[in-house]
Amino acid sequence: MIQDIKTATHCYHCGENCEDSIITIKDKQFCCRGCKTVYEIINKNNLCSYYDLESNPGINQKQIIREGKFDFLDDEKIIDKLVHFKDDTQQHVIFYLPQMHCSSCIWILEHLDKINSGIIKSQVNFIKKEVTLIFHYPQTSLKKAAESLALIGYEPHISLNDTGGNKIKKTDTKRIIKLGIAGFCFGNIMMLSFPDYFSFGKTEDPELKQWFSYLNLVLSLPVFFYSASEFFISGYKGLRQKFLNIDTPIALAVLITFTRSVYEILSQTGAGYLDSMSGIVFFMLIGRYFQNRTYQSISFDRDFKSYFPLGVVKINENNRETQISVADLKQGDRIKIYNDEIIPADSILFLGKAMIDYSFVTGESLPVEKTIGEIVYAGGKQTSGAIELEVVKKISQSYLTQLWNNDIFKESKERSNTPFIHQVSRYFSYVLFSIAGITGIFWSINNPSKIGNAVTSILIVACPCALLLSSTFTNGNMIRILNKYKLYVKNASVIENMADIDTIIFDKTGTITEQTKSGICFKGQDLSDEQTQLIRSLANQSNHPLSKSIASFLPFSKSLNVKFYNEFKGYGTSAVINTHFVKMGSAGFVTDKNNFSANPGSKIYASIDNEFIGCFIIKNSYRKDLQKIVSALGSQYKLKILSGDNPSEEPYLKTVFGNATEMLFDQKPENKLNFIRSLQNNGSKVLMIGDGLNDAGALKQSNVGIAISDNTNNFSPACDAILSGTNFTILRELIQYCCKQKQIIYSSFALSILYNVAGLYFAVQGNLKPVIAAILMPVSSLSIVLLTTGLSSLYELKLKHKN
């Protein structure tokens, strides 16, 4: 590759290299007009602190947002769906701004009222990348608010999904309150029980002791009836479905502890075990909270709706353009799609030059050229100017969206496999009940008065909460650690499923190839600097994606005068530059010969003054270290490739993956789904790694579906986990880390059995003192928490080393 050794000027606004043209105002340089405009707006409104907080905080403005893009936000129906509060003077709306990335963004977005005076208040939620706008209605409108955001470079992302309802996602506040109440009651009950612990049953002041017991009883009521309610509900549901889950024995233990304590306190025979009960409930709730903390910024359940735009330009019979909601599109409607917009419904090309990028939908790596009269499928992205289309199918019936009608999208993933902790808890329950039974029989023979005491003590002390604690804290900590290595898992069962997989299936485009760049190499004579500039200047003229990538591949040194530029559709381009006649395009076009073989579209030939100088080969650029990862994974798992692209890369992939690897190309989304289903029917546990909408079915069907994303803010289809592209190299280590989960849970379980044996030793004899229970409970809980988090952090060292 040719290196450009030149001191680079960075754009004051966005920090990008100013390559082609530098626009200067005073002492500040900008890479494009867009950036300059944004700077001017910010400067005019005295908001230049934006540039002080972080250097070059702006968003590159090379892609100019076309005028009228937000016209659909004037539509009453759409407004009603988007705003979540509305009265005569005010409207509240939440916009999703994926561009948000630094504290400068927060600052400027919260000063939006300086740019648009109709905005009363704007508040940012940085983690969710959302801004909540409150604006004065007649003074400004939803459309104007969106335009103000776009004006400073934060174009709101409005998708079809946003019209699903005025729901505002909220964190589960109920769970936090339950946790707070349990903690409060636990602490106070513990404190009030202290005199009892230290007096060891000797009553110095019976009145005070009684009073404390009643107070404990009152404090335990909210724990029992409110905080512990989820264990009862889930345990009861489990019983009704004739399925013994882990909550059933827990609920039973809590119930028995509570009733026995109430009995002891009211009959004044003892102090009860309310301290242990509230403590256990508190610890278990912490564990559940820790395990279920979700990532607010990441959505795992997106379908095509969040990919599709909300509004589209419709052309009426009298050639007037109006913006309508995509959901209202009917068969026969004429629509206009601008550059870089997504086609919302299957249609026929009516007017214009279509160059459709289907990479996200089908996995084809190169844009496809369509001529008038041809059908274009929904989900493709137009890449060369505006086109007009005639809709042939409604959005819900189009080729792409039909995938979501598959039954697999209607059921939840936790269908067949129950988490193994439930199975373990079942054995635990059997053992526990048989010990209780034997003890009961023993005492009924020897001393019947002790039966009740001994049996309830057993059930109190051997609560399976240790099991629940070990699994929730292990999972919680593992999720946290995986998160650190940019593997964001949806929930804890994903980790468990990951340990069982035996087959790994890769998608090609965007998964094992980089999403953003494609590699280019030049074959032919050595290019002089002048020749390079001639070709670059020609490539720079065209909007064809291949031309564009060649232009960005070649270094820039000076602008040349281009004359007589001609573009021959489907063949190539030619122009006279500095008295040289430069031609670029397909083999036939450049050399006038047809004997140049190989796949068209991926090779670009170039000639100067009719002298052939060589060709550019555009290759998929594979992820770094692919070879290493593949050979490491290949020794443990069966690998397969399932691609929607054509098989042109097959020979190369064979060299990486080996000849034995099964590779399927030209796969439609349904094919992918069915292929995985058939593997599963043969007993395989499949890990699918994909990225696009075309993998959505396969990701859903597989045992574990990981979506690769080079930018987690980007759209990623429904999946179980999202892996950042940069950490693809440690995929094997991440999988191995997940495999450790069971081992950690088992070892902490072994530890808890030790405590259980100690507790049972007292319980079977019928003299479990509250103080023993009160010591065993927190000690065992804390040591389990320490062991699980310690072990999972210890195994992390291996990941750290690799990273």
Place this chain on the structure above:
Amino acid sequence: MSAFFIMIGASLLLAIGFLIAFIWSVKSNQYEDDYTPSVRMLFENTTIQEKDKNKDTPIKSTKTK
């Protein structure tokens, strides 16, 4: 001993006060976003223009929660 009754009662009341404060903070969505406020509080409360006008006098917060 009667001092105990009063002290325990007082400590419980105090603790209940904190519990209520906690529940209020959860209900008023203070746990919704635990990152942005930490950045927001570091911003200057003024825009450049205002700063020039009132160099010495601290300016009332332009943005309140």
